[in-house]
Structures are given as structure tokens and as C-alpha cells.
Amino acid sequence: MEFTGRFVSGLRIDLESHRIELTVQCDRDDIGPEWDDLRKNEKLAFTVKPWKKKRSLDANAYYWQLVTKLADKLNISKPYLHNILLRRYGRPEVIDGQMVFLVLPDSEEGTKKADEAETYHIRPTSEVKTGKDGKLYRTYVMLRGSSTYDTAEMSALIDGLVSECKEQGIETIPPQELERMMEMYEKNWRKRHEETA
Incomplete structure (x- = not known):
């Protein structure tokens, strides 16, 4: 699944695990089915990078x-x-x-x-x-x-x-x-x- 979005709030540290939690807001409103499949997995890989407008193909x-x-x-x-x-x-x-x-x-x-x-x-x-x-x-x-x-x-x-x-x-x-x-x-x-x- 790939989407653009933004962070909703700053970093939050979970008191029990001491791990950082991030909250993001997606620009897409149709990720439900993809998310349902993904959340069945115990571990996921995330990549977060600044958004850049894609160059139009020649x-x-x-x-x-x-x-x-x-x-x-x-x-x-x-x-x-x-x-x-x-x-x-x-x-x-x-x-x-x-x-x-x-x-x-x-x-x-x-x-x-x-x-x-x-x-x-x-x-x-x-x-x-x-x-x-x-x-x-x-x-x-x-x-x-x-x-x-x-x-x-x-x-x-x-x-x-x-x-x-x-x-x-x-x-x-x-x-x-x-x-x-x-x-x-x-x-x-x-x-x-x-x-x-």
C-alpha cells in the first residue's frame, strides 16, 4: 500500500513498551481493503519520506x-x-x-x-x-x-x-x-x- 499524507501529531512514546508511536492522516479514503489485509501481519515495513511531485513521463x-x-x-x-x-x-x-x-x-x-x-x-x-x-x-x-x-x-x-x-x-x-x-x-x-x- 502506498499513499501520501501527513503526521497528525508529534512523536508519542508508549509508556509500557517505551517505543515511539506515530499518527498519520492519509490523503486517500479508500485504503480499507488493503489495510484489512495488512493488519493481519504481525510486523510491517514502513518508509516515510518527503513527498515530491512525480515527474510526468515522457x-x-x-x-x-x-x-x-x-x-x-x-x-x-x-x-x-x-x-x-x-x-x-x-x-x-x-x-x-x-x-x-x-x-x-x-x-x-x-x-x-x-x-x-x-x-x-x-x-x-x-x-x-x-x-x-x-x-x-x-x-x-x-x-x-x-x-x-x-x-x-x-x-x-x-x-x-x-x-x-x-x-x-x-x-x-x-x-x-x-x-x-x-x-x-x-x-x-x-x-x-x-x-x-
């Missing part, structure tokens, strides 16, 4: 927060889920108007490396050819990392992830908050590109 942080929740729910790694999402909702790498392709061994190990890769992102195609060594090789499309996405691209990626989270019963932020987040992403994206121009 689009990238929100994306990774949802990736973590969905990966945990599906019992898969975050890099694997990130690669799946980029394959479904991401954008190909293009140089001089041409998509970039990569060829890897069409083996269990090759597939696993492609699925779990963190420093590059690739999407398999149906094209498999036999190499001069007699082994099979699959062609992959190179994908851009999400850190290069403009607002429309990042929005499509997050929308796809949000949709998949909802299918799994994972709570997501309201559309208005997501819209505000994407407006901030747009401002930051423009600023970054103006600085590098």
Missing part, C-alpha cells in the same frame, strides 16, 4: 514502462518484445531510397540472436537461399531504432503497444494524457533536429 519512458509490464505478463524478455513491436509497428532503415537488408544463417541460433538483439533490429522475410557452403540463409529487413522516430512514428509504435497491453488487461494512461505526451515529444524532436541542422 513518451520514451512510457513506452519502456509498458514494455516492461507486457514482457513480464507474457513471460518474455524486454529485448524480444521490443523487437516484436518494432517488427509490427516500426519503420525500415532506408539509405538512398532503398531498404537495407541483412542475411543471417537460417538456424535456431540465428533466429534467437535476431529475436533477442538489443543493438540492432531486424525483421525476417520469407526469402531463404542456400549459400555456397550448402547452408540456408534468411534475408532480414533492417529496422530503425525507436530513438530515431519522429512524432508520427513514435505515436504509431506506442498506439500498437497500448493496444496489446489492453488485450492483456494492463492499465494504460488516458488518451488525453497520451496526446499531451506526444505533443511534448514533438517539441523535443523538433528541438533536437534544429540543433543538429
Whole structure:
């Protein structure tokens, strides 16, 4: 259970146990069920610290927060889920108007490396050819990392992830908050590109 509140009175010392007692007032009025479960325990751990307003999430942080929740729910790694999402909702790498392709061994190990890769992102195609060594090789499309996405691209990626989270019963932020987040992403994206121009 987590809540904000304030101390109602100063420290009080219990005369029998000689231990300090604190009285707090919660800002929430709906902790009854949680409290009922907690008070069954003989001993609880408490953390009291000054309240600070939480920084609002930016689009990238929100994306990774949802990736973590969905990966945990599906019992898969975050890099694997990130690669799946980029394959479904991401954008190909293009140089001089041409998509970039990569060829890897069409083996269990090759597939696993492609699925779990963190420093590059690739999407398999149906094209498999036999190499001069007699082994099979699959062609992959190179994908851009999400850190290069403009607002429309990042929005499509997050929308796809949000949709998949909802299918799994994972709570997501309201559309208005997501819209505000994407407006901030747009401002930051423009600023970054103006600085590098």
C-alpha cells in the first residue's frame, strides 16, 4: 500500500513498551481493503519520506514502462518484445531510397540472436537461399531504432503497444494524457533536429 499524507501529531512514546508511536492522516479514503489485509501481519515495513511531485513521463519512458509490464505478463524478455513491436509497428532503415537488408544463417541460433538483439533490429522475410557452403540463409529487413522516430512514428509504435497491453488487461494512461505526451515529444524532436541542422 502506498499513499501520501501527513503526521497528525508529534512523536508519542508508549509508556509500557517505551517505543515511539506515530499518527498519520492519509490523503486517500479508500485504503480499507488493503489495510484489512495488512493488519493481519504481525510486523510491517514502513518508509516515510518527503513527498515530491512525480515527474510526468515522457513518451520514451512510457513506452519502456509498458514494455516492461507486457514482457513480464507474457513471460518474455524486454529485448524480444521490443523487437516484436518494432517488427509490427516500426519503420525500415532506408539509405538512398532503398531498404537495407541483412542475411543471417537460417538456424535456431540465428533466429534467437535476431529475436533477442538489443543493438540492432531486424525483421525476417520469407526469402531463404542456400549459400555456397550448402547452408540456408534468411534475408532480414533492417529496422530503425525507436530513438530515431519522429512524432508520427513514435505515436504509431506506442498506439500498437497500448493496444496489446489492453488485450492483456494492463492499465494504460488516458488518451488525453497520451496526446499531451506526444505533443511534448514533438517539441523535443523538433528541438533536437534544429540543433543538429
